[in-house]
Amino acid sequence: MTDYESLAELRYQIRRFQHFSEGVARATGLQPQQHQLMLTLKGLPRNIRPRVAELAERLQIKHHSAVELINRLSAGGYVRRHRGGKDQREVLLTLTPKGERILRTLSLYHRAELRTQGPALIAALKRAMATTRISNRIATKSGDRIRSKSDEHATR
């Protein structure tokens, strides 16, 4: 197995998990990202306030993308906005009972999936971390040229 194979296999495993997740989310009427936000909200450590910016960071998106997700979730009756006390600029979020119920169901499905597919994911991760032959193989296979320092800056 080449480095590319192990990296590709890792991505494949991740995509399978996410594809599964998207499917069950949509089956409950939720868009995948909306489910993600709900899970992030519910999974927030107790000492962290559920602010918009906090959710955005954990979803690795810009705050205004989170705002849009929350608009749709709010319209669907899954979450509610609250204006907190201390800082009136902050908007704090809570799940509605409906949101709680759906999230619980989805989480059970996810746990089951992880139980069966998790080991393959871990195995793929370990392989992708272990192998180290990219440089050699490509230079040889493509006959491109010898690798030089300048390649390191290619992405700049």
Add this chain to the structure above:
Amino acid sequence: MTDYESLAELRYQIRRFQHFSEGVARATGLQPQQHQLMLTLKGLPRNIRPRVAELAERLQIKHHSAVELINRLSAGGYVRRHRGGKDQREVLLTLTPKGERILRTLSLYHRAELRTQGPALIAALKRAMATTRISNRIATKSGDRIRSKSDEHATR
């Protein structure tokens, strides 16, 4: 740590990896999904023909979504289409030298990222597979229904 926290943490770790990946891909002028297709193509086992449908399956998307990605990759000079011999319906794909070069660079960055972030991912995965208290907690909190005996046995 609750079940929701561990599931949320797993998603967070996955998103961090993907967010990193999207960033370096875009820095080379590639859209994230285009990079994914290239990696899938390069990482294909030798005995598998690089057909459109094959790539689509491994990317967990519909074949016509793959077609669109390939259109853009082809326009950018990253991959080439070939009509195979046996079955004239099939379109086989190859990376151009430009595609090979960029993919190699990206793969090196990804390996480095996995070296540092992989352990956190594995840890999150194991925690998400291990905990089992979803039913219990939600039922109690939402007042949805009575806990069942099996919930009481939840592990820690």
Add this chain to the structure above:
DNA sequence: CATATAAATGTCGTGGTACGATATATTATA
């Protein structure tokens, strides 16, 4: 071998989501 059916790829229009640029409201600071 003619035609129906299936398979592989491609086209078109739509919806969700992420983003940059920009706006508004509140808090902090000079």
Add this chain to the structure above:
DNA sequence: TATAATATATCGTACCACGACATTTATATG
């Protein structure tokens, strides 16, 4: 008080995934 910083929100744009449908080639069947 005026100014800057912070938190959230709005708007227009682009990417990508999809369903519905089309086209070309292969296969099955009478």
